[in-house]
Amino acid sequence: MGRVYKAEFRHEAVRLALGSGLSRERIAQDLGIGSSTLKTWSREARKADTVKPDATDHAALLRENERLRRENLLLQEERELPKKATQFFASQRS
Incomplete structure (x- = not known):
């Protein structure tokens, strides 16, 4: 245990x-x-x-908001990467 x-x-x-x-x-x-x-x-x-x-710790909420914004941007970039790779390899076959 x-x-x-x-x-x-x-x-x-x-x-x-x-x-x-x-x-x-x-x-x-x-x-x-x-x-x-x-x-x-x-x-x-x-x-x-x-x-x-x-909820009264405004600075902590602002830090969390900024962290979430950075994480969101990273996730958006990661989501776009396979699309860009597909486009790149598709153009190489032509």
Whole structure:
């Protein structure tokens, strides 16, 4: 059986995961737990609606928004790459 963590520790870990703007992997690493453990705790907290990010921390929300914008741009570029490769190879056959 795995290690048992106190409820306060779990609650704080989930609060950080939901509101800090840092990645779940980074938070888990900093706390010395597995990212899958933190994911499970976060999912359970959302279902129970026991922990929400601190909406008053405007700076954290802005950081999270910027992180999501960068991630969105990266995903859009990754989505376009196969299309460009297909066009390139199609032009090479002609």
